[in-house]
Amino acid sequence: MKAIYKIALLAVASASLTACFDKSAPNYQYMPNMYEAVPYETYSEHAVFPNGKEGQMPAKGSIPRGFVPYEIPNTTEGYEASKANPSPLDSVGFDAPRAEQLFTIYCAICHGDKGDGKGNLPKREKFLGVPSYKDRVITEGSVFHVETYGLNAMGSHANQLTQEERWQVARHVMNLKSQL
Amino acid sequence: MSSHYEAPIRKPLIIGDKNYHDVTVDVARPVEGRANKQWWIAFSIALAAFLWGVGCVAYTVGTGIGTWGSNKTIGWAWDITNFVWWVGIGHAGTLISAVLLLFRQKWRMAINRSAEAMTIFSVIQAAMFPVFHMGRPWLAYWVMPIPNQFGSLWVNFNSPLLWDVFAISTYLSVSLVFWWTGLLPDFAMLRDRAITPFTKRVYSIVSFGWSGRAKDWQRFEEVSLVLAGLATPLVLSVHTIVSFDFATSVIPGWHTTILPPYFVAGAIFSGFAMVNTLLIIMRKVSNLEAYITIQHIELMNIIIMITGSIVGIAYITELFVAWYSGVEYEQYAFLNRATGPYWWSYALMMTCNVISPQVMWFKKIRTSIYVSFVISIVVNIGMWFERFVIIVTSLHRDYLPSSWTMFQPTFVDAGFFIGTIGFFFVLFLLYSRSFPVIAQAEVKSIMKTSSETYKKKWASEGHGHDNHSHSENNHH
Numbered sequence: 001m002k003a004i005y006k007i008a009l010l011a012v013a014s015a016s017l018t019a020c021f022d023k024s025a026p027n028y029q030y031m032p033n034m035y036e037a038v039p040y041e042t043y044s045e046h047a048v049f050p051n052g053k054e055g056q057m058p059a060k061g062s063i064p065r066g067f068v069p070y071e072i073p074n075t076t077e078g079y080e081a082s083k084a085n086p087s088p089l090d091s092v093g094f095d096a097p098r099a100e101q102l103f104t105i106y107c108a109i110c111h112g113d114k115g116d117g118k119g120n121l122p123k124r125e126k127f128l129g130v131p132s133y134k135d136r137v138i139t140e141g142s143v144f145h146v147e148t149y150g151l152n153a154m155g156s157h158a159n160q161l162t163q164e165e166r167w168q169v170a171r172h173v174m175n176l177k178s179q180l
Numbered sequence: 181m182s183s184h185y186e187a188p189i190r191k192p193l194i195i196g197d198k199n200y201h202d203v204t205v206d207v208a209r210p211v212e213g214r215a216n217k218q219w220w221i222a223f224s225i226a227l228a229a230f231l232w233g234v235g236c237v238a239y240t241v242g243t244g245i246g247t248w249g250s251n252k253t254i255g256w257a258w259d260i261t262n263f264v265w266w267v268g269i270g271h272a273g274t275l276i277s278a279v280l281l282l283f284r285q286k287w288r289m290a291i292n293r294s295a296e297a298m299t300i301f302s303v304i305q306a307a308m309f310p311v312f313h314m315g316r317p318w319l320a321y322w323v324m325p326i327p328n329q330f331g332s333l334w335v336n337f338n339s340p341l342l343w344d345v346f347a348i349s350t351y352l353s354v355s356l357v358f359w360w361t362g363l364l365p366d367f368a369m370l371r372d373r374a375i376t377p378f379t380k381r382v383y384s385i386v387s388f389g390w391s392g393r394a395k396d397w398q399r400f401e402e403v404s405l406v407l408a409g410l411a412t413p414l415v416l417s418v419h420t421i422v423s424f425d426f427a428t429s430v431i432p433g434w435h436t437t438i439l440p441p442y443f444v445a446g447a448i449f450s451g452f453a454m455v456n457t458l459l460i461i462m463r464k465v466s467n468l469e470a471y472i473t474i475q476h477i478e479l480m481n482i483i484i485m486i487t488g489s490i491v492g493i494a495y496i497t498e499l500f501v502a503w504y505s506g507v508e509y510e511q512y513a514f515l516n517r518a519t520g521p522y523w524w525s526y527a528l529m530m531t532c533n534v535i536s537p538q539v540m541w542f543k544k545i546r547t548s549i550y551v552s553f554v555i556s557i558v559v560n561i562g563m564w565f566e567r568f569v570i571i572v573t574s575l576h577r578d579y580l581p582s583s584w585t586m587f588q589p590t591f592v593d594a595g596f597f598i599g600t601i602g603f604f605f606v607l608f609l610l611y612s613r614s615f616p617v618i619a620q621a622e623v624k625s626i627m628k629t630s631s632e633t634y635k636k637k638w639a640s641e642g643h644g645h646d647n648h649s650h651s652e653n654n655h656h
């Protein structure tokens with residue numbers, strides 16, 4: 001009887017100690033001394049910023065070190081002009097496995113692994129009208145232009161891919177086109 | 181009693197015509213009576229000091245260690261000084277109850293209970309400093325090697341500060357058990373004398389149903405002896421470990437192999453002084469002069485004199501080794517102690533610790549209660565300054581002159597220290613009114629060997645020395 005009483009007491013104690021934990025809310029903390037950041041962390045929200053966001057836009061026209069602005073404008077003429085824009089990559093600079101990986105991550109979902117316009121989303125008819133590379137007149141420069149600005153239904157990928165990566169992908173696209 | 185041999189040179193330890201019942205009555209009187217006005221005044225003062233200390237500690241924990249006078253160079257100052265001081269004071273209690281038990285010193289019996297109480301209360305004071313000198317005392321439990329969710333992150337067992345944790349906690353718990361075991365027969369005595377149901381109930385609980393059977397006594401004695409055997413190495417190791425906080429460092433003035441025994445000697449020195457301070461008052465206010473006699477005070481004074489001399493030798497050894505070492509940092513550390521900005525604290529320490537115990541060579545002085553009382557306080561002041569000198573003067577000027585600085589305590593430093601003194605006396609005053617302050621069971625066991633009544637009886641009957649030594653001679 002004494003043992004049962006003790007076990008019951010232990011059960012009540014442990015239940016009362018854990019009962020206040022709410023799965024839908026962050027748990028209680030013991031002395032959160034250095035849990036919250038004193039500096040402004042990336043993506044954090046602070047009232048001190050004009051729109052409350054830590055990520056503020058850089059000044060217009062400023063150029064960070066190691067970055068070359070893309071000068072061709074996002075217009076029809078610009079697109080035509082971009083076709084003559086050469087790739088900065090030489091044969092050594094092109095990294096075929098990495099280019100393929102980047103294409104698989106960012107492009108193949110619509111364009112398909114082979115570039116034939118049969119990616120998962122058009123196949124499942126989430127949307128239609130993704131052309132095959134075979135049917136389009138494209139150069140490495142125009143692919144880079146479209147990756148940078150987007151075209152029609154396609155959005156800009158300049159956020160996801162760096163300039164160098166976009167040139168890698170552009171060459172991969174041209175390789176796929178040659179195999180179609 | 182003719183078979184008993186007791187050298188007639190030994191003076192009685194229980195004076196006055198006391199029988200067993202008188203001992204009981206004398207010991208129980210402070211517990212059974214009511215506190216007088218002086219007690220309440222003393223208690224109120226102690227309580228006020230304690231509460232002031234609580235406020236200072238709360239302020240420190242709430243605001244930060246920056247409220248103290250410690251700085252970047254002197255990270256340890258009053259906090260650790262007071263810690264070591266209180267631990268040192270605590271050591272005499274165990275010395276009296278354990279070491280003197282091993283040496284079969286009968287005179288310890290009248291003083292061991294209060295000395296142990298003093299140990300426990302002062303170790304409690306000491307234990308507060310390691311916690312509250314932490315920057316984040318709420319994480320103090322991290323010093324324990326407890327399995328946890330940080331991949332079972334453990335403590336590093338290489339730090340003497342961790343050894344301190346083990347030393348102090350073990351010391352407190354063993355002392356508490358030793359003390360309480362000894363209290364059982366005395367609590368039982370109070371239980372059996374209790375006239376109100378409340379006191380009856382309280383003393384029934386704390387005496388654990390002691391009934392004083394032969395088997396109980398036999399085991400009681402063995403436990404006492406085993407605990408004394410355990411407590412003796414413990415008491416030596418605890419203050420040794422405390423001294424390791426300094427001795428294992430690389431600071432000139434700290435890094436010394438002499439520190440462990442020298443700290444222990446200092447602990448006994450200051451502890452006995454504190455016992456003397458307390459007992460000189462207690463024997464008067466609790467009317468225990470028949471048990472805590474001038475002989476007890478004299479013997480404690482002799483121990484103070486011996487340990488004071490050991491401490492004095494240690495000081496001289498340190499100075500000699502500093503000179504002999506050829507290490508200019510070490511030499512400067514001692515030059516700085518003697519002639520630097522804290523020369524007065526070094527001078528005070530030297531005067532109080534080296535000169536004051538030497539007056540005990542004079543019988544007239546060591547048998548004077550007033551002088552003993554004054555010296556006992558002087559010794560504790562000196563021993564406080566010893567810790568202060570070792571800690572602060574070594575830190576404030578060491579390797580890099582660019583890091584030399586001074587230490588200035590704040591009122592919070594002082595308030596915490598005053599608070600621990602207040603807390604100590606709160607506990608001790610409460611103890612003296614609710615606990616049997618003399619181990620009456622032990623004192624009764626020496627009644628027939630060391631009380632004045634029996635000594636007189638043998639002298640008049642012609643027993644004892646002469647008769648017995650004849651029979652001794654016949655045997656050989």
